[in-house]
Amino acid sequence: xxxxxxxxxxxxxxxxxxxxxxxxxxxxxxxxxxxxxxxxxxxxxxxxxxxxxxxxxxxxxxxxxxxxxxxxxxxxxxxxxxxxxxxxxxxxxxxxxxxxxxxxxxxxxxxxxxxxxxxxxxxxxxxxxxxxxxxxxxxxxxxxxxxxxxxxxxxxxxxxxxxxxxxxxxxxxxxxxxxxxxxxxxxxxxxxxxxxxxxxxxxxxxxxxxxxxxxxxxxxxxxxxxxxxxxxxxxxxxxxxxxxxxxxxxxxxxxxxxxxxxxxxxxxxxxxxxxxxxxxxxxxxxxxxxxxxxxxxxxxxxxxxxxxxxxxxxxxxxxxxxxxxxxxxxxxxxxxxxxxxxxxxxxxxxxxxxxxxxxxxxx
Amino acid sequence: xxxxxxxxxxxxxxxxxxxxxxxxxxxxxxxxxxxxxxxxxxxxxxxxxxxxxxxxxxxxxxxxxxxxxxxxxxxxxxxxxxxxxxxxxxxxxxxxxxxxxxxxxxxxxxxxxxxxxxxxxxxxxxxxxxxxxxxxxxxxxxxxxxxxxxxxxxxxxxxxxxxxxxxxxxxxxxxxxxxxxxxxxxxxxxxxxxxxxxxxxxxxxxxxxxxxxxxxxxxxxxxxxxxxxxxxxxxxxxxxxxxxxxxxxxxxxxxxxxxxxxxxxxxxxxxxxxxxxxxxxxxxxxxxxxxxxxxx
Numbered sequence: 001x002x003x004x005x006x007x008x009x010x011x012x013x014x015x016x017x018x019x020x021x022x023x024x025x026x027x028x029x030x031x032x033x034x035x036x037x038x039x040x041x042x043x044x045x046x047x048x049x050x051x052x053x054x055x056x057x058x059x060x061x062x063x064x065x066x067x068x069x070x071x072x073x074x075x076x077x078x079x080x081x082x083x084x085x086x087x088x089x090x091x092x093x094x095x096x097x098x099x100x101x102x103x104x105x106x107x108x109x110x111x112x113x114x115x116x117x118x119x120x121x122x123x124x125x126x127x128x129x130x131x132x133x134x135x136x137x138x139x140x141x142x143x144x145x146x147x148x149x150x151x152x153x154x155x156x157x158x159x160x161x162x163x164x165x166x167x168x169x170x171x172x173x174x175x176x177x178x179x180x181x182x183x184x185x186x187x188x189x190x191x192x193x194x195x196x197x198x199x200x201x202x203x204x205x206x207x208x209x210x211x212x213x214x215x216x217x218x219x220x221x222x223x224x225x226x227x228x229x230x231x232x233x234x235x236x237x238x239x240x241x242x243x244x245x246x247x248x249x250x251x252x253x254x255x256x257x258x259x260x261x262x263x264x265x266x267x268x269x270x271x272x273x274x275x276x277x278x279x280x281x282x283x284x285x286x287x288x289x290x291x292x293x294x295x296x297x298x299x300x301x302x303x304x305x306x307x308x309x310x311x312x313x314x315x316x317x318x319x320x321x322x323x324x325x326x327x328x329x330x331x332x333x334x335x336x337x338x339x340x341x342x343x344x345x346x347x348x349x350x351x352x353x354x355x356x357x358x359x360x361x362x363x
Numbered sequence: 364x365x366x367x368x369x370x371x372x373x374x375x376x377x378x379x380x381x382x383x384x385x386x387x388x389x390x391x392x393x394x395x396x397x398x399x400x401x402x403x404x405x406x407x408x409x410x411x412x413x414x415x416x417x418x419x420x421x422x423x424x425x426x427x428x429x430x431x432x433x434x435x436x437x438x439x440x441x442x443x444x445x446x447x448x449x450x451x452x453x454x455x456x457x458x459x460x461x462x463x464x465x466x467x468x469x470x471x472x473x474x475x476x477x478x479x480x481x482x483x484x485x486x487x488x489x490x491x492x493x494x495x496x497x498x499x500x501x502x503x504x505x506x507x508x509x510x511x512x513x514x515x516x517x518x519x520x521x522x523x524x525x526x527x528x529x530x531x532x533x534x535x536x537x538x539x540x541x542x543x544x545x546x547x548x549x550x551x552x553x554x555x556x557x558x559x560x561x562x563x564x565x566x567x568x569x570x571x572x573x574x575x576x577x578x579x580x581x582x583x584x585x586x587x588x589x590x591x592x593x594x595x596x597x598x599x600x601x602x603x604x605x606x607x608x609x610x611x612x613x614x615x616x617x618x619x620x621x622x623x624x625x626x627x628x629x630x631x632x633x634x635x636x637x638x639x640x641x642x643x644x645x646x647x648x649x650x651x652x653x654x655x656x657x658x659x
Contacts, residue, residue: 049559050559051555051558051559072558073555073558073559074558074559074560074561074562074563075561076559078559079559080555080556080559082552082555082556084550084552086550086552086553086555086556088553088556088557088570088571088574089575089656089657090574090575090653090656091656092656099557099560099562099570100560100561100562103557103560103561103562103563103566103570104561135656135657136656137656137657148556151556151560152559152560154560155560155561
């Protein structure tokens with residue numbers, strides 16, 4: 001079931017939550033709405049769910065070609081999962097899951113045996129087979145969120161919507177649940193949209209990432225696309241760590257734009273460097289964990305800070321310590337000139353002769 | 364520290380000691396005195412005083428009217444709390460403050476005001492009295508098997524309905540003030556979750572919201588009921604205090620005291636106390652049962 005939102009505007013008094021936003025979600029995809037708080041991502045999700053309605057006269061929501069703009073939430077066939085689970089405390093897990101089926105009008109309601117079977121099936125899916133008789137207060141956060149998911153799935157929704165589904169969980173549970181959601185979404189193939197402010201979550205989980213900022217969509221693309229080809233300074237800054245420089249005065253040739261970005265893993269550090277693109281830095285702090293060594297560097301000329309991420313092997317090879325000085329060379333940079341069009345360059349950091357490769361390449 | 368468990372509040376011994384002392388002086392010693400006084404009169408005297416037909420009838424009136432009033436308060440208190448929590452309208456804060464008025468008003472004032480209003484020549488009584496009398500009369504005609512007049516009286520003021528009106532008045536804030544905070548705390552997400560699952564507004568109300576406020580509603584009912592059982596000041600002015608008809612137990616107690624029959628008064632008081640305690644205990648258990656799912 002595809003979801004199409006067209007020209008959605010939503011204002012709360014003087015505050016604009018969504019400004020003429022359009023979005024298309026193809027059938028069966030897992031899509032992330034990613035953005036900082038206040039970017040309008042949750043409002044968009046709630047409008048798709050029918051829990052909120054776009055400003056009168058603005059926009060249209062289609063589910064699989066069918067206009068549902070004015071259809072109330074209960075008849076849209078959506079499953080909605082809330083950040084704080086919103087489980088019914090006075091009902092058991094099984095009663096929670098069955099709720100959507102038991103509130104159906106008598107004629108459409110499945111017989112009790114069928115409801116029980118469906119609940120059992122869902123309990124198995126969320127790996128809580130033996131906990132059907134428990135109350136939500138007796139479950140852990142991760143278990144509660146899985147129950148909330150099962151409750152949403154019980155009514156066979158055409159679209160599954162999740163609002164910061166892992167936001168209230170601790171890091172480990174979040175990771176497990178993420179993997180589990182990915183797996184199970186693939187399996188049942190329901191069109192799924194989830195809201196998150198965690199870029200890692202969005203990149204890891206989604207088929208497609210919708211980056212939102214300031215009531216607008218900044219970019220839509222696969223995780224690879226939005227990470228490697230960011231459409232705006234906002235996207236590059238929001239997705240992962242990045243060094244931002246005022247490009248003027250930078251030793252790189254052709255760097256005449258307003259802002260220049262370098263990812264920490266595109267920063268190379270060398271002890272001796274003879275070329276013309278190097279930057280002299282002092283090492284402030286070295287930290288290594290996992291596969292990477294992270295370094296906090298300070299330029300000796302203008303005291304701008306630079307974050308670098310190099311492999312541990314390379315770090316060991318260089319033998320760098322805090323307080324020492326070294327050279328920094330950028331492998332890959334992105335420029336966003338004032339007009340907003342951006343260029344991208346690969347800088348080959350050969351020890352002998354660094355060169356600007358394919359300076360005309362841009363998007 | 365030698366103690367294995369330490370609480371945040373310092374001085375467990377001191378606070379517990381004070382609590383026990385306080386409860387002792389304020390509650391237990393007077394109640395103990397009551398039982399002591401009653402115990403001194405012997406079983407035969409006690410039963411004669413406490414289960415005299417007139418007294419027994421007054422128990423029925425007291426507990427029956429209190430129960431009915433608390434029930435009505437539970438319904439309308441819930442409604443008032445709902446309106447105060449869910450809607451914004453001009454004058455909402457004034458109405459919110461008005462709810463507490465029965466707490467603050469001297470009950471005698473309330474009783475006199477209500478009696479004046481519902482009296483046959485009062486503002487409400489002048490038109491509602493004939494309607495009520497007709498209503499009871501037609502019930503008697505339609506279902507002659509039930510002694511309707513004994514249950515409902517046939518006058519608003521100075522009869523059974525007056526007791527019910529006064530007890531409803533004084534009990535309302537208990538329900539509103541216990542239900543209101545619980546209603547406020549119900550997350551909108553619960554209703555939204557129900558809505559996305561296809562529940563109608565009515566189903567959401569019945570299956571989600573009502574169970575969530577039920578424990579608080581029972582508490583409010585219990586408080587309202589307990590208050591109504593012991594109420595004297597407002598009832599005495601509007602009840603008419605007719606023996607075997609509209610006489611409540613506290614009125615009888617006062618009558619006995621005025622006749623210097625202290626033992627008789629304490630006998631009635633003891634029965635009321637025990638009955639109230641048992642009823643409140645039952646209500647408490649019921650409430651615990653409705654909260655069973657909160658136990659982690």
